[in-house]
Amino acid sequence: MNVQNALDLLRQTVGARDIWIWGAGNQGRGICQVLRSHRINIAGFIDRSVRGESEQLMGLPVCKPDMVNASDFGDDHFVIIASYFFEIDIASQLQAVNLLEGRDFLGYTRLKPVDYSVDISGTCNLKCISCPRATRSPDERKLGFMPLETFQRVLDKIVAESPFVGNIQLYQWGEPTLHPQLPEIIAYAHEKGVRCAISSNLNAKVDYARILAAKPEWLRISASGWGEDYEITHTKGRWSVFLEHLREVARLRREYHPEMKVEVYYHLYKHSVGEGLERFRTLCEELNLELHPVYAYLVSLDDVLAHCEGHPLPEPAQKAADLLLLNLDQGIDIARRYAHLSCDALRCVNINWDASVSTCMMYYYPEANIVAQDYLTTSLDDIQTRRYASDLCKRCSSHGIHQYCSSYARLDTDVSITADMQG
Numbered sequence: 001m002n003v004q005n006a007l008d009l010l011r012q013t014v015g016a017r018d019i020w021i022w023g024a025g026n027q028g029r030g031i032c033q034v035l036r037s038h039r040i041n042i043a044g045f046i047d048r049s050v051r052g053e054s055e056q057l058m059g060l061p062v063c064k065p066d067m068v069n070a071s072d073f074g075d076d077h078f079v080i081i082a083s084y085f086f087e088i089d090i091a092s093q094l095q096a097v098n099l100l101e102g103r104d105f106l107g108y109t110r111l112k113p114v115d116y117s118v119d120i121s122g123t124c125n126l127k128c129i130s131c132p133r134a135t136r137s138p139d140e141r142k143l144g145f146m147p148l149e150t151f152q153r154v155l156d157k158i159v160a161e162s163p164f165v166g167n168i169q170l171y172q173w174g175e176p177t178l179h180p181q182l183p184e185i186i187a188y189a190h191e192k193g194v195r196c197a198i199s200s201n202l203n204a205k206v207d208y209a210r211i212l213a214a215k216p217e218w219l220r221i222s223a224s225g226w227g228e229d230y231e232i233t234h235t236k237g238r239w240s241v242f243l244e245h246l247r248e249v250a251r252l253r254r255e256y257h258p259e260m261k262v263e264v265y266y267h268l269y270k271h272s273v274g275e276g277l278e279r280f281r282t283l284c285e286e287l288n289l290e291l292h293p294v295y296a297y298l299v300s301l302d303d304v305l306a307h308c309e310g311h312p313l314p315e316p317a318q319k320a321a322d323l324l325l326l327n328l329d330q331g332i333d334i335a336r337r338y339a340h341l342s343c344d345a346l347r348c349v350n351i352n353w354d355a356s357v358s359t360c361m362m363y364y365y366p367e368a369n370i371v372a373q374d375y376l377t378t379s380l381d382d383i384q385t386r387r388y389a390s391d392l393c394k395r396c397s398s399h400g401i402h403q404y405c406s407s408y409a410r411l412d413t414d415v416s417i418t419a420d421m422q423g
């Protein structure tokens with residue numbers, strides 16, 4: 001369906017009702033930006049993490065999910081669900097109050113079936129033991145940065161093939177702050193109406209002022225532990241450097257870009273819970289940064305698949321596995337409970353720094369994991385057809401681990417660990 005038809009259908013379905021976007025994260029903000037650019041008004045966001053009544057985002061109110069419980073909600077309101085991991089859960093909540101999919105709500109994936117990550121940096125400054133970069137020496141995979149001109153052509157193609165894309169992430173395995181043209185890349189994305197998310201270990205000695213002045217919309221800061229403990233799993237990282245940069249970024253954000261979403265993505269391991277976590281919480285409160293604790297896992301499915309196929313883990317991955325709160329087999333068991341769900345990773349096309357396209361963003365080693373050498377000359381249809389038919393995909397889903405990373409993202413770190421570990 002072309003853009004005009006999709007917009008006409010949306011307008012017709014919504015009628016005179018107000019549109020609310022359920023999900024105030026990256027996806028919600030991206031879809032809001034695109035719809036507004038087509039002069040479709042958005043009334044506000046619905047999000048469970050809303051802090052106060054007066055919370056505003058993109059100039060719009062953010063309300064609690066219980067607003068949909070009003071008996072006449074569907075008469076005046078229409079919902080677009082914009083959540084990468086929770087679309088099914090939110091749809092069930094809406095159905096529970098007698099709202100009908102297609103009539104009263106729809107998932108953003110109906111407008112934007114494909115998301116994109118562009119891994120602009122083919123290199124990283126750290127060797128985190130849970131990451132495949134720790135297992136491979138740098139020369140085993142070519143290292144480099146996506147040139148600005150390539151990025152511009154890549155983004156032009158993304159927007160041409162997927163016109164409802166309003167946000168992209170500029171990382172997957174690399175460290176985006178190392179890219180010397182990151183500010184120019186962000187500026188070009190903004191020119192195209194696309195919001196940018198970056199994730200950083202904040203250990204690189206780079207010009208953070210230049211990066212924040214370019215106003216990326218979303219910054220994830222990765223960390224795992226306090227003091228020396230941080231350096232165990234942020235291997236080769238230095239705590240003192242991280243701390244200095246964290247304070248600097250918090251200050252620069254106030255100066256340049258207060259509306260930037262910052263989340264401190266704190267990996268929970270045996271050594272990073274307890275006092276370390278509490279000290280981190282206090283620090284985040286002091287710096288006005290949002291702390292988002294998540295259970296750590298082995299980030300490359302290569303290792304998880306190899307484990308399922310009976311191979312030993314590489315040494316760094318084994319070290320990381322020994323530190324996991326939710327151990328590898330427990331994580332796999334949980335993933336298998338969700339194995340009936342389709343694979344979330346198939347919805348995201350990962351373009352590497354050299355413009356090759358990954359079969360799957362969750363796999364690192366390039367040998368079996370490249371479906372197209374050149375994104376620029378391969379159509380989206382071809383890319384998706386090849387990905388869906390790939391052997392890697394079949395092997396992964398035959399072991400029921402295609403939901404491995406997503407199921408961690410869905411875990412509620414406050415309440416679920418005991419139940420999930422026992423169940």
Ligand SMILES: C[S@@+](CC[C@H](N)C(=O)[O-])C[C@H]1O[C@@H](n2cnc3c(N)ncnc32)[C@H](O)[C@@H]1O
Nearest residue numbers: 130171172173174175199200201222265296297
């Ligand atoms: C491999 S990193 C690369 C991006 C960047 N260098 C960074 O450190 O944020 C991509 C994402 O994986 C997340 N990640 C890395 N190790 C993790 C782990 N053991 N458990 C959960 N998430 C992890 C990071 O927080 C980051 O958002």
